[in-house]
Amino acid sequence: MGLNCGIVGLPNVGKSTIFNALTSAKAASANYPFCTIDPNVGVVSVPDIRMDKIAEIISTEKIVPTIVEFVDIAGLVKGASKGEGLGNQFLGHIKNVNALLHVVRCFEKSDTIHVEGSVHPERDIDIINTELILADIETVDKRLNRSEKLAKTGDKKNLATIDVLKKVKNSLNNGVPVRLLCLTDEEKADIADLHLITSKPVLYVANIFDIEQDKKYIDTITGFSKKENSGFVVISGDIESEIAQMEPSERKAYYEEMGLQESGLEKLIRETYQLLGLITYFTAGPKEIRAWTILQGTKAPQAAGVIHSDFERGFIRAEIYNYNDLITLGSEQKIKEKGLLRLEGKDYVMKDGDIVHFRFNV
Numbered sequence: 593m594g595l596n597c598g599i600v601g602l603p604n605v606g607k608s609t610i611f612n613a614l615t616s617a618k619a620a621s622a623n624y625p626f627c628t629i630d631p632n633v634g635v636v637s638v639p640d641i642r643m644d645k646i647a648e649i650i651s652t653e654k655i656v657p658t659i660v661e662f663v664d665i666a667g668l669v670k671g672a673s674k675g676e677g678l679g680n681q682f683l684g685h686i687k688n689v690n691a692l693l694h695v696v697r698c699f700e701k702s703d704t705i706h707v708e709g710s711v712h713p714e715r716d717i718d719i720i721n722t723e724l725i726l727a728d729i730e731t732v733d734k735r736l737n738r739s740e741k742l743a744k745t746g747d748k749k750n751l752a753t754i755d756v757l758k759k760v761k762n763s764l765n766n767g768v769p770v771r772l773l774c775l776t777d778e779e780k781a782d783i784a785d786l787h788l789i790t791s792k793p794v795l796y797v798a799n800i801f802d803i804e805q806d807k808k809y810i811d812t813i814t815g816f817s818k819k820e821n822s823g824f825v826v827i828s829g830d831i832e833s834e835i836a837q838m839e840p841s842e843r844k845a846y847y848e849e850m851g852l853q854e855s856g857l858e859k860l861i862r863e864t865y866q867l868l869g870l871i872t873y874f875t876a877g878p879k880e881i882r883a884w885t886i887l888q889g890t891k892a893p894q895a896a897g898v899i900h901s902d903f904e905r906g907f908i909r910a911e912i913y914n915y916n917d918l919i920t921l922g923s924e925q926k927i928k929e930k931g932l933l934r935l936e937g938k939d940y941v942m943k944d945g946d947i948v949h950f951r952f953n954v
């Protein structure tokens with residue numbers, strides 16, 4: 593299971609700069625609106641130091657991390673839902689992602705134009721959220737009209753769907769995104785095929801120039817994200833771009849000099865990975881150590897299916913131990929001696945950090 597995130601925000605807030613640093617891609621980045629015309633897509637490895645630690649104990653030929661995909665979407669402006677700027681084509685791109693990274697400009701820089709004329713994070717967030725809400729209202733209205741016509745035939749399923757759509761539309765009309773609306777799992781399933789933009793989880797990214805100078809803007813977004821119960825991370829796109837161009841040895845020296853354990857980008861990737869409630873399990877052997885992505889609550893057979901459908905179809909059992917036990921004891925043999933290697937069946941719920949060998953028969 594992969595994670596696909598769309599990077600959104602107003603023009604000139606640093607979306608493409610951050611995307612370039614994340615992916616080491618060369619997306620255009622310039623001081624004028626609509627620099628990004630088509631969405632750029634980059635695939636990035638999720639940093640996980642546990643894999644290196646496992647490799648210190650279990651000799652292997654290669655290490656294969658899990659990945660996250662980033663989509664750099666052109667800047668939205670007021671009226672985007674009605675075709676302003678580059679309009680609805682980019683709102684369409686947003687529908688296809690699992691989560692949103694909302695980049696907000698939190699820096700003063702006279703040589704970088706702000707499309708609204710001044711730096712004002714809460715106003716900028718409101719502009720983007722309003723456009724996404726308006727786009728969702730249009731989507732809901734279309735489905736509501738169709739469902740109401742079908743309901744005249746006595747279709748009970750359509751009647752239930754109409755109730756959900758009205759509930760969602762009322763929320764949107766009051767400026768409340770769908771992700772903040774308390775819907776049951778059944779209600780969510782009824783409208784899942786609409787891919788409503790405001791139903792997607794959001795991570796707000798404060799793009800700063802100087803952490804002290806820009807503190808008032810950071811505080812604003814911190815408060816906003818807490819109120820909305822959304823994720824939040826602070827990053828300097830310009831600095832991260834410079835770090836991304838360094839050789840690994842230079843990067844390590846820079847982190848040590850600055851007293852950092854990781855870059856802002858690494859934190860951003862991890863926060864993004866956790867945004868959808870994903871966890872990682874590992875397979876480890878002489879050929880490779882690999883990380884696999886699953887949702888929290890996934891049971892062993894379905895986790896096996898992430899590797900190959902045959903693993904799920906012919907699942908017999910899973911031989912499992914945990915990463916922490918491996919690090920503490922120092923070898924698989926000692927794990928076995930301590931009785932910490934478990935045989936789990938079809939009802940076992942996978943845990944983050946499980947190291948697994950699946951037994952199956954097809």
